[in-house]
Amino acid sequence: MNDGLTLAWLLQNLLNGLSIGSVYAVFALGYTLVFSVLGIINFAHGAVFTLGAYLTYVLAVGEFGLNGLLAGVTLPFKLPFALALLVGALLSGLAGVGVERLAFRPLRKRGADALLALVSSLGVALILVNCIQYLFGAEIYSFPPDVLGELPPALLFHVGEGLVAMRTIQAVLFGVSMLMLTLLVWFIHFTKHGKALLATAENPDTASLLGISVDAFVLGTFFISGLLGGISGTLIGVSFGLAGPYFGVAYGLKVLAVIVLGGLGSIPGAVLGGLVIGLGEAFLPPELSSYKEAVAYTLLFVVLLVRPQGLLGANAEEKV
Amino acid sequence: MEDFLARYGFLLVTILQQGLLGLSLYFPLMAGQLSLASIGFYALGGYVAAIMGTHPELEALRESLGFFMYPLEWLAALAVSTALGLALGYPALRLRGIYLALATIAFVQIFGVVVLNLPIAGGAIGIFDIPQPFESRLAYLWFFGPLLALVLLFLWRMERTGTGRLLRAIREDELAARAMGVRVTARKVQAFVIGCALAGVVGAMSAPLLNTWNARQGTFDAAVACLAYVLIGGARSKWGPLLGAALLVSLPELLRPLQDSRMILNGVVLVLACVYMPRGIVGLFAGRSAGRQA
Numbered sequence: 001m002n003d004g005l006t007l008a009w010l011l012q013n014l015l016n017g018l019s020i021g022s023v024y025a026v027f028a029l030g031y032t033l034v035f036s037v038l039g040i041i042n043f044a045h046g047a048v049f050t051l052g053a054y055l056t057y058v059l060a061v062g063e064f065g066l067n068g069l070l071a072g073v074t075l076p077f078k079l080p081f082a083l084a085l086l087v088g089a090l091l092s093g094l095a096g097v098g099v100e101r102l103a104f105r106p107l108r109k110r111g112a113d114a115l116l117a118l119v120s121s122l123g124v125a126l127i128l129v130n131c132i133q134y135l136f137g138a139e140i141y142s143f144p145p146d147v148l149g150e151l152p153p154a155l156l157f158h159v160g161e162g163l164v165a166m167r168t169i170q171a172v173l174f175g176v177s178m179l180m181l182t183l184l185v186w187f188i189h190f191t192k193h194g195k196a197l198l199a200t201a202e203n204p205d206t207a208s209l210l211g212i213s214v215d216a217f218v219l220g221t222f223f224i225s226g227l228l229g230g231i232s233g234t235l236i237g238v239s240f241g242l243a244g245p246y247f248g249v250a251y252g253l254k255v256l257a258v259i260v261l262g263g264l265g266s267i268p269g270a271v272l273g274g275l276v277i278g279l280g281e282a283f284l285p286p287e288l289s290s291y292k293e294a295v296a297y298t299l300l301f302v303v304l305l306v307r308p309q310g311l312l313g314a315n316a317e318e319k320v
Numbered sequence: 321m322e323d324f325l326a327r328y329g330f331l332l333v334t335i336l337q338q339g340l341l342g343l344s345l346y347f348p349l350m351a352g353q354l355s356l357a358s359i360g361f362y363a364l365g366g367y368v369a370a371i372m373g374t375h376p377e378l379e380a381l382r383e384s385l386g387f388f389m390y391p392l393e394w395l396a397a398l399a400v401s402t403a404l405g406l407a408l409g410y411p412a413l414r415l416r417g418i419y420l421a422l423a424t425i426a427f428v429q430i431f432g433v434v435v436l437n438l439p440i441a442g443g444a445i446g447i448f449d450i451p452q453p454f455e456s457r458l459a460y461l462w463f464f465g466p467l468l469a470l471v472l473l474f475l476w477r478m479e480r481t482g483t484g485r486l487l488r489a490i491r492e493d494e495l496a497a498r499a500m501g502v503r504v505t506a507r508k509v510q511a512f513v514i515g516c517a518l519a520g521v522v523g524a525m526s527a528p529l530l531n532t533w534n535a536r537q538g539t540f541d542a543a544v545a546c547l548a549y550v551l552i553g554g555a556r557s558k559w560g561p562l563l564g565a566a567l568l569v570s571l572p573e574l575l576r577p578l579q580d581s582r583m584i585l586n587g588v589v590l591v592l593a594c595v596y597m598p599r600g601i602v603g604l605f606a607g608r609s610a611g612r613q614a
Contacts, residue, residue, distance in 0.1 A: 123590030130583040294433035297426035
């Protein structure tokens with residue numbers, strides 16, 4: 001059936017790769033923002049991603065699962081998906097702020113080793129994930145098929161001899177991700193606050209001398225980062241289901257490969273890295289599909305050996 | 321006392337085992353290199369031992385060697401881990417800091433996926449019914465105890481001789497060390513490979529202890545746990561990883577009455593330890609005299 005390089009095959013894989021890759025990019029930007037401001041990888045980001053998915057689920061579906069502490073509780077309302085996504089994302093942003101207050105600020109105030117922040121953010125991730133498990137239970141949640149309303153599940157296009165199927169979810173994934181990327185780029189480059197954020201990332205000391213409140217901007221960065229994490233969690237959750245409270249941690253690791261691939265701290269790099277890994281997974285030959293989870297790490301490994309600063313990263317030669 | 325040992329024997333053995341894994345991270349850290357690869361080598365060593373212990377074609381060898389099959393498994397795990405450690409170390413140790421940490425995480429993840437797809441490693445089910453030399457789990461102290469003593473002796477010697485000083489020089493200032501003629505990359509690879517080999521042997525000893533071996537032995541969570549032992553215990557002392565392992569392994573046991581919420585508290589302890597014990601448990605005891613080194 002797949003006799004190699006038909007146009008339909010190419011388009012189908014491009015479509016699959018770009019839609020998931022764009023979500024990877026949004027997720028990765030959450031890491032990138034924090035890294036560019038603090039120079040630290042926030043390992044709790046995967047947990048915030050999970051939290052966003054669960055919150056949106058509850059807001060959109062209106063009920064909890066069967067075996068958490070909140071089993072059987074129903075909300076008096078059900079939000080339409082778009083609104084639930086937005087509220088879930090805002091709440092995840094607040095969770096991001098909480099992560100900063102718990103795991104990062106106390107260490108920053110003491111001028112502690114950056115490695116410790118890695119462990120403390122993992123500690124916060126452990127707290128978040130287990131709170132989710134405690135409240136929501138360990139079972140698999142999947143969004144009901146009609147969560148997006150009365151849309152057809154997929155659109156079929158005839159391309160030459162073949163068929164290309166675009167799932168509605170894929171269009172939503174791609175559309176929402178592109179919207180978020182555009183908003184973020186606009187915010188950073190075309191607003192005063194965004195420029196202050198860039199200045200804080202460039203040099204916190206100088207920024208604070210210029211009257212920028214570094215603490216406030218660090219908090220803001222974590223808020224945006226959490227928001228992006230929550231949105232990407234929801235998007236992945238809608239597409240593939242929520243495979244238990246730990247599902248974000250696995251995606252979080254994979255997306256670490258994305259940010260290093262593109263270049264740590266580089267925003268275009270995170271987007272490029274996300275798309276490369278999404279496409280890499282989509283174009284993996286079906287006979288190798290059991291190796292799909294290794295694609296991101298293998299690409300990461302190769303890039304690190306050939307070009308350690310990542311595809312778009314600045315060459316950070318360390319000086320004394 | 322016997323009651324205590326019967327109840328907590330497994331805990332004690334686990335502390336030694338995890339402490340040894342923490343020490344395997346300590347070796348590259350002596351040269352300032354943060355590697356999380358150990359857990360991959362631990363899994364590798366366990367697979368070597370599990371395959372040697374269960375593969376039908378090796379039945380004759382097992383019959384003739386008897387108990388000495390176990391030391392042979394350790395040696396095989398040591399050899400395989402050293403070889404893979406060298407192959408991984410030379411390219412990976414050109415990286416530093418967070419890049420090296422991420423590259424080693426990538427190695428652990430790739431290893432996990434490859435193992436799931438290798439028929440000889442038993443796929444997702446893994447390898448089970450691994451022969452056990454001892455009836456009681458406490459008896460595995462005969463495996464881990466001497467290994468720990470050996471490693472501590474080795475470290476004690478190393479810290480007082482040239483190699484240890486060279487590694488410390490690299491940790492404090494890589495450029496200066498290079499300028500003084502230290503072969504920085506070779507030394508880093510040396511420290512890394514020692515850690516890999518140790519993790520491989522610990523894995524080979526752990527396979528009989530756990531009786532089954534599968535891809536869950538080499539997860540990111542386990543890698544993080546090892547890192548936490550070192551950082552919570554104290555990354556500047558060989559006692560740090562042991563103290564950290566003792567605390568973090570027994571913590572879930574101590575918190576057992578809390579049941580579901582104990583993992584939440586485990587996270588709280590990690591965060592609090594980072595904030596209030598930045599130099600680890602060892603740092604608390606060392607007081608001011610250690611401040612000079614930090």
